[in-house]
Amino acid sequence: xxxxxxxxxxxxxxxxxxxxxxxxxxxxxxxxxxxxxxxxxxxxxxxxxxxxxxxxxxxxxxxxxxxxxxxxxxxxxxxxxxxxxxxxxxxxxxxxxxxxxxxxxxxxxxxxxxxxxxxxxxxxxxxxxxxxxxxxxxxxxxxxxxxxxxxxxxxxxxxxxxxxxxxxxxxxxxxxxxxxxxxxxxxxxxxxxxxxxxxxxxxxxxxxxxxxxxxxxxxxxxxxxxxxxxxxxxxxxxxxxxxxxxxxxxxxxxxxxxxxxxxxxxxxxxxxxxxxxxxxxxxxxxxxxxxxxxxxxxxxxxxxxxxxxxxxxxxxxxxxxxxxxxxxxxxxxxxxxxxxxxxxxxxxxxxxxxxxxxxxxxxxxxxxxxxxxxxxxxxxxxxxxxxxxxxxxxxxxxxxx
Amino acid sequence: xxxxxxxxxxxxxxxxxxxxxxxxxxxxxxxxxxxxxxxxxxxxxxxxxxxxxxxxxxxxxxxxxxxxxxxxxxxxxx
Numbered sequence: 001x002x003x004x005x006x007x008x009x010x011x012x013x014x015x016x017x018x019x020x021x022x023x024x025x026x027x028x029x030x031x032x033x034x035x036x037x038x039x040x041x042x043x044x045x046x047x048x049x050x051x052x053x054x055x056x057x058x059x060x061x062x063x064x065x066x067x068x069x070x071x072x073x074x075x076x077x078x079x080x081x082x083x084x085x086x087x088x089x090x091x092x093x094x095x096x097x098x099x100x101x102x103x104x105x106x107x108x109x110x111x112x113x114x115x116x117x118x119x120x121x122x123x124x125x126x127x128x129x130x131x132x133x134x135x136x137x138x139x140x141x142x143x144x145x146x147x148x149x150x151x152x153x154x155x156x157x158x159x160x161x162x163x164x165x166x167x168x169x170x171x172x173x174x175x176x177x178x179x180x181x182x183x184x185x186x187x188x189x190x191x192x193x194x195x196x197x198x199x200x201x202x203x204x205x206x207x208x209x210x211x212x213x214x215x216x217x218x219x220x221x222x223x224x225x226x227x228x229x230x231x232x233x234x235x236x237x238x239x240x241x242x243x244x245x246x247x248x249x250x251x252x253x254x255x256x257x258x259x260x261x262x263x264x265x266x267x268x269x270x271x272x273x274x275x276x277x278x279x280x281x282x283x284x285x286x287x288x289x290x291x292x293x294x295x296x297x298x299x300x301x302x303x304x305x306x307x308x309x310x311x312x313x314x315x316x317x318x319x320x321x322x323x324x325x326x327x328x329x330x331x332x333x334x335x336x337x338x339x340x341x342x343x344x345x346x347x348x349x350x351x352x353x354x355x356x357x358x359x360x361x362x363x364x365x366x367x368x369x370x371x372x373x374x375x376x377x378x379x380x381x382x383x384x385x386x387x388x389x390x391x392x393x394x395x396x397x398x399x400x401x
Numbered sequence: 402x403x404x405x406x407x408x409x410x411x412x413x414x415x416x417x418x419x420x421x422x423x424x425x426x427x428x429x430x431x432x433x434x435x436x437x438x439x440x441x442x443x444x445x446x447x448x449x450x451x452x453x454x455x456x457x458x459x460x461x462x463x464x465x466x467x468x469x470x471x472x473x474x475x476x477x478x479x
Contacts, residue, residue, distance in 0.1 A: 043444075043448070046440070046441050046444050046445075052437055052438075052441075055436070055437050058437045058440050058441070059440065061440075061444070062440040062443070062444060065444045065447060065448075066447065066448070066453075067444075067447040067453035067454060068453075070453055071453055220429075223436075
C-alpha cells in the first residue's frame with residue numbers, strides 16, 4: 001500500500017494503481033510507441049512559447065525530436081532486437097538540476113520500462129513545464145494507452161514512500177550525491193532488481209590561454225560557461241570547479257582577465273548569490289588562502305570567487321565551494337592533472353583546439369578518472385552513455401535464444 | 402506547398418520574421434536566432450522535410466542561404 005499518499009504531488013499521473021505497474025507489458029527498446037510519443041513531446045515543447053525562456057527545456061525538447069531519437073536508435077541496431085525493458089524503473093532525480101528527471105525518464109522509457117520519477121522537490125518551473133507538455137500529449141487518443149507507463153511525482157524526504165516505490169522496482173536509478181545514495185539504499189530492492197547510482201563527481205575546465213585571448217565571441221563563451229556552471233549553481237557533477245589555463249603565466253593572466261570580465265558582465269541581472277552562499281564562498285576562499293597558500297583575486301561583488309593556486313595539491317577538490325567559486329591554475333602542459341585526477345573526476349570541458357591533446361593525456365597516463373571531454377557549453381548535454389554506463393543496455397534484459 | 406514555402410515557413414515560425422526579412426538572415430543576426438532559436442529552426446525543418454540532419458550540418462547552418470546548400474545534401478532542392 002502506498003503510504004502518506006497525501007504527501008505526494010503528482011505532476012504527471014499515469015497509472016491510478018501502482019500495484020498494476022509490474023504487470024504492464026514490457027516494451028522493446030526504442031519501441032515505435034515510445035519514439036512517437038517523444039517526437040510529439042518534442043513538438044509540444046518546442047512550440048510552447050514559454051519554453052524559450054529555459055534553454056535547458058528547449059535542449060531537452062531538441063533531444064527528443066524525431067530525427068535525434070531515430071539516430072540514437074540506429075546506433076543500437078543489432079544490439080536491441082532480442083531485448084525487453086526490465087519492467088518498472090524508479091528514478092530519484094537530483095535536487096539541483098531541474099531537467100535531469102526528464103532525461104532519466106526518457107532513457108528508461110526508451111529502454112522499454114515504465115517509470116516512476118521523483119523530480120526535485122524544489123519548485124523549478126522547468127519541471128512543471130515539461131510535465132504540462134507531457135500531460136497534453138497523453139491527453140491525445142493515440143497516446144492514452146501509454147500513459148500508464150509514466151508517472152512524475154514530488155514528495156518530501158520519506159523513507160516509507162521510498163520503500164514503497166523501491167519494492168515495485170526492477171531498476172532503481174539514483175542521481176547522487178553520495179548522501180542521497182546512502183539514504184535511498186536504506187530502502188530494499190526486490191532480489192532480482194538492479195540499481196544504477198550516480199555518485200558525487202567533480203569536473204574541470206581546460207582553456208587554451210592563447211585561444212581565449214584571440215576569441216572573437218566572448219558573449220557566446222560567457223553564455224556557454226554560464227550553462228555549464230551558474231545554471232546549476234555550479235552543483236552539477238559536470239560543472240567545472242577548476243579552470244586550468246594552458247599557457248604561459250603571462251598568457252594565462254591576460255586570458256583570465258578577459259574571460260572573467262566577460263563572465264562578470266553576463267551575470268549582471270541574471271544570477272543572484274544568496275547571502276548564505278556568499279558567506280560560504282568567502283569562507284572557502286579564506287581556507288584556501290590559509291591551507292593552500294592560494295591567492296584570492298579581488299572580488300568586485302559576490303558573483304565570482306577566483307582562487308588562484310600555484311600548485312595543484314591532490315586534495316584541492318576538498319576545498320571546493322559551489323555558487324561561483326573557481327580554482328585557477330596555469331601551466332604550459334597538463335602534467336599537474338596527474339596529481340589530482342581520481343575516479344571522482346568526471347568531465348573535462350575545453351576551449352581551443354586541445355581536445356586530442358587532453359584525450360591523449362588521459363589515455364597515455366592511464367588515469368582512473370575523467371569519462372568525458374566536451375567543448376565549453378556542452379558539459380550538461382545528455383547522452384545514453386553516462387558516467388560509463390550504457391543506460392539502454394543496463395535497463396533492458398536479454399532474451400537469449 | 403513548394404520546398405521554398407516549407408523552408409521559409411520554418412524560418413517565419415521559428416523567429417517570428419516576415420518573408421521580406423529572410424534574405425541575408427544570419428545566425429545571431431537577430432535576437433531570436435540564438436542557440437535556442439536555432440534548435441527550434443532545426444526541428445521545424447526536420448519535421449517539414451522529414452529528414453534527420455547531421456550534427457555537423459546543424460552547426461554549419463549559419464544563414465538563410467547556407468541552409469539551402471545544406472538541405473541540398475538531403476536531396477531537398479529549395
